[in-house]
Amino acid sequence: MKPSKKPKKDEESIKIVLIGLDNSGKTSILNCLKSIKRISAFSNPMPTKGADVQEFEALNSKYAIWDLGGQQAYRDEYFIDFKKYMNETNKIIYVIDIQDIKRYETALLYLKRVMFSIEKQNKIDFSVFLHKFDPDLVFNHDLNEKRINELIKKIKEIFPPKSAYSIYKTTIYAIFEKNPIR
């Protein structure tokens, strides 16, 4: 049998898909999850080319993390056969760069497209990370609580009623922490 291009999901492994715009911080989060200790704080990962699948074990569980590079060309490509990427997914993490205010609308459109393209929307475990919520983040005229609350409102409008999803504030600058909003 011809080997498939992408590693097949191990029966017992937990599949997590990291998705979001380019530069939102997905690979950095993956590095933190893999305990590559804060490497992302010292180096800039290269933009991910297409889907990068990393497998590792932690706390007696096997994980397969699918890091879907967010550059425009890759984003379009995923939707040609979205199932291929989302098959047997246990969890989707959608990452938004909270500091990239100019691209909030683009990030929301992409989130919408992802939601419309997944099957069993109500059943999938979905998290949205409001990422780069650094401990020293300074609010200003453009980036402030009101702006963020508007963004959260728009995110909530994208999810169908009764769907189970969570929104967190995250950063790699605090030995990976996530604070629930909802």
Ligand SMILES: Nc1nc2c(ncn2[C@@H]2O[C@H](COP(=O)(O)OP(=O)(O)OP(=O)(O)O)[C@@H](O)[C@H]2O)c(=O)[nH]1
């Ligand atoms: N301030 C801040 N910067 C971060 C954080 N996480 C990642 N970054 C930076 O954001 C930039 C992009 O990070 P990546 O992890 O490469 O982003 P990505 O989402 O994987 O990008 P693509 O692979 O192009 O889709 C890098 O310079 C990281 O160091 C964070 O929590 N706070």
Ligand SMILES: [Mg+2]
């Ligand atoms: Mg990446």
